[in-house]
Amino acid sequence: MAAHLLSAPSLKSNPAKTPSLSWRPSLPSSFAPLPLPRRAAARSVVVLAVDAKPTVLVAEKLGAAGLDLLKTFANVDCSYDLTQEELCTKISLCDALIVRSGTKVSREVFESSGGRLKVVGRAGVGIDNVDLSAATEHGCLVVNAPTANTVAAAEHGIALLTAMARNVAQADASVKAGKWQRNKYVGVSLVGKTLAIMGFGKVGSEVARRAKGLGMHVVAHDPYAPADRAHAIGVDLVSFEEAISTADFISLHMPLTPATSKILNDESFAKMKKGVRIVNVARGGVIDEDALVRALDAGTVAQAALDVFTEEPPAKDSKLILHENVTATPHLGASTTEAQEGVAIEIAEAVVGALKGELAATAVNAPMVPAEVLSELAPFVVVAEKLGRLAVQLVAGGSGVKSVKVTYASARAPDDLDTRLLRAMIIKGLIEPISSAFVNLVNADFTAKQRGLRITEERILLDGSPENPLEYIQVQIANVESKFASAISETGEVKVEGRVKDGKPHLTRVGSFNVDVSLEGSLILCRQVDQPGMIGKVGSILGSENVNVSFMSVGRIAPRKHAVMAIGVDEEPEKETLKKIGDIPAIEEFVFLKL
Numbered sequence: 139m140a141a142h143l144l145s146a147p148s149l150k151s152n153p154a155k156t157p158s159l160s161w162r163p164s165l166p167s168s169f170a171p172l173p174l175p176r177r178a179a180a181r182s183v184v185v186l187a188v189d190a191k192p193t194v195l196v197a198e199k200l201g202a203a204g205l206d207l208l209k210t211f212a213n214v215d216c217s218y219d220l221t222q223e224e225l226c227t228k229i230s231l232c233d234a235l236i237v238r239s240g241t242k243v244s245r246e247v248f249e250s251s252g253g254r255l256k257v258v259g260r261a262g263v264g265i266d267n268v269d270l271s272a273a274t275e276h277g278c279l280v281v282n283a284p285t286a287n288t289v290a291a292a293e294h295g296i297a298l299l300t301a302m303a304r305n306v307a308q309a310d311a312s313v314k315a316g317k318w319q320r321n322k323y324v325g326v327s328l329v330g331k332t333l334a335i336m337g338f339g340k341v342g343s344e345v346a347r348r349a350k351g352l353g354m355h356v357v358a359h360d361p362y363a364p365a366d367r368a369h370a371i372g373v374d375l376v377s378f379e380e381a382i383s384t385a386d387f388i389s390l391h392m393p394l395t396p397a398t399s400k401i402l403n404d405e406s407f408a409k410m411k412k413g414v415r416i417v418n419v420a421r422g423g424v425i426d427e428d429a430l431v432r433a434l435d436a437g438t439v440a441q442a443a444l445d446v447f448t449e450e451p452p453a454k455d456s457k458l459i460l461h462e463n464v465t466a467t468p469h470l471g472a473s474t475t476e477a478q479e480g481v482a483i484e485i486a487e488a489v490v491g492a493l494k495g496e497l498a499a500t501a502v503n504a505p506m507v508p509a510e511v512l513s514e515l516a517p518f519v520v521v522a523e524k525l526g527r528l529a530v531q532l533v534a535g536g537s538g539v540k541s542v543k544v545t546y547a548s549a550r551a552p553d554d555l556d557t558r559l560l561r562a563m564i565i566k567g568l569i570e571p572i573s574s575a576f577v578n579l580v581n582a583d584f585t586a587k588q589r590g591l592r593i594t595e596e597r598i599l600l601d602g603s604p605e606n607p608l609e610y611i612q613v614q615i616a617n618v619e620s621k622f623a624s625a626i627s628e629t630g631e632v633k634v635e636g637r638v639k640d641g642k643p644h645l646t647r648v649g650s651f652n653v654d655v656s657l658e659g660s661l662i663l664c665r666q667v668d669q670p671g672m673i674g675k676v677g678s679i680l681g682s683e684n685v686n687v688s689f690m691s692v693g694r695i696a697p698r699k700h701a702v703m704a705i706g707v708d709e710e711p712e713k714e715t716l717k718k719i720g721d722i723p724a725i726e727e728f729v730f731l732k733l
């Protein structure tokens with residue numbers, strides 16, 4: 139599935155002219171990384187220059203097909219069982235890291251990467267072993283492989299359920315120990331019993347389907363699952379209390395989050411039917427393991443079958459593991475040949491796609507951005523970043539940029555226009571010229587917040603055809619002074635507006651002056667008294683200094699009154715040249731801005 143979603147746009151074909159998807163600060167476009175918006179299933183990412191072969195560190199065993207795929211694109215370093223220290227040392231030489239659940243990708247790992255690590259690929263579902271906040275803060279994309287092991291995990295859940303009910307593991311050990319204890323290992327039947335599925339997502343619903351086939355009555359608790367999806371397979375969604383208090387069997391399938399941590403604890407065990415049986419193929423941390431031992435000792439819980447543990451591997455003398463009513467497996471839920479091949483391909487595709495700058499369908503810390511949305515927004519992405527860059531350069535030193543209003547004018551209904559990518563690019567444009575920060579779609583909002591930059595977005599709904607996603611974008615910075623007074627609008631903000639014309643980004647308004655200048659190269663803005671010959675005077679100064687003018691436009695309030703002249707230049711003029719322009723008597727103020 140990921141393959142289709144990753145076969146994205148042609149954006150990387152000309153990095154100098156298109157929005158760079160790379161997160162690598164040294165791309166020729168000069169504005170590094172970034173990525174994208176939403177709608178169905180794709181998200182963003184990015185990479186490395188075409189010239190360098192990236193290095194991917196595979197820190198846990200990965201299926202051969204996935205490794206082969208990685209090797210077609212990258213140098214692959216398979217180093218297993220690294221200590222945290224070794225991982226931190228190696229990571230500064232890697233562009234991507236692939237792990238399963240056995241590697242902790244801690245903040246320290248991101249800090250040790252020196253900014254080189256662009257993608258972490260989790261070859262599986264659970265990302266609780268990856269410090270997502272640290273990844274986001276470091277602009278590192280995290281992708282996972284959420285679908286390929288679903289059936290394997292569900293099958294393992296059913297295997298544990300049936301094995302537990304019939305004491306398969308204990309009886310097997312007993313027979314191997316030379317015993318024949320038929321009375322001791324009398325089991326319980328599943329048919330007609332109530333199974334509560336806690337977490338009705340991909341794995342939970344597959345377990346439910348299979349349990350229905352075994353003749354069980356299945357209920358589920360999941361605050362976020364749609365009831366009709368449950369009804370479609372004959373499952374009722376019930377409250378947490380109802381689920382745990384009516385079940386003969388409880389099977390856990392929620393992610394480990396602060397909300398689900400130790401969700402089964404002394405209090406919840408006390409509410410369960412005496413003799414309940416529990417299966418956990420989700421994460422060990424969703425059960426308070428000490429409380430489970432107490433519940434097993436008290437007989438409240440008759441049996442537990444566990445694939446996952448708070449600490450993996452668990453201590454050898456763990457009371458839980460050694461409990462005679464516990465069946466344990468070493469986190470084998472995803473471990474089928476088929477699932478591991480599938481996961482390896484799924485993650486390799488996601489990581490390679492990300493490194494190439496394509497969309498990632500399974501990004502966990504960046505908004506989803508389908509390819510078609512990206513391609514239609516691409517020219518506006520350039521406008522957005524350049525407006526941000528212009529606006530911040532117009533602010534007078536010492537003003538402090540705190541509050542930015544972005545207005546999108548469009549004939550599209552608000553829910554049909556995803557502006558996250560544009561917002562990210564405006565933030566990038568606002569922050570990068572005045573700091574050493576490296577901003578991309580992953581860390582844009584975080585970086586803005588960290589700097590106390592408040593971005594508000596507004597929509598102007600236009601009449602007309604919604605074919606064009608946007609008519610124009612306005613960026614306004616409030617409560618600041620400008621080094622070019624004419625950039626201050628009637629309402630007192632630094633204001634710039636841009637739109638796409640013939641596929642090219644154009645600046646169309648500065649303050650209250652309409653202009654029309656292509657946003658390429660650099661820009662000189664002059665306020666002058668409108669009079670004949672001004673264009674010629676400025677043009678000849680620039681020409682005599684060998685500065686090529688790419689575009690010129692004059693916006694005026696009325697003939698012979700004030701006007702703003704916008705001049706696009708290919709080269710950066712010398713200070714002396716700019717001074718000569720400023721010395722033209724009719725020029726009241728001017729500013730040079732780098733795009």
Ligand SMILES: NC(=O)c1ccc[n+]([C@@H]2O[C@H](COP(=O)([O-])OP(=O)(O)OC[C@H]3O[C@@H](n4cnc5c(N)ncnc54)[C@H](O)[C@@H]3O)[C@@H](O)[C@H]2O)c1
Pocket residue numbers: 263264265284287288291336337338339340341342359360361362363391392393394397398419420421445446469470471472473
């Ligand atoms: N043992 C293994 O090898 C193995 C294999 C695959 C998945 N897993 C684990 O299984 C779990 C489920 O995986 P999935 O692919 O089905 O994920 P999923 O995201 O498709 O489903 C998780 C479901 O849990 C629900 N949920 C979230 N908070 C909840 C709460 N407080 N109470 C009840 N439900 C809640 C979500 O709404 C979602 O529907 C994850 O923890 C995953 O890491 C383990």
Ligand SMILES: O=C(O)[C@H](O)COP(=O)(O)O
Pocket residue numbers: 238239240261262263264265287469471472473
């Ligand atoms: O979250 C998952 O995908 C499973 O727990 C599998 O983990 P693993 O990749 O370590 O087997």
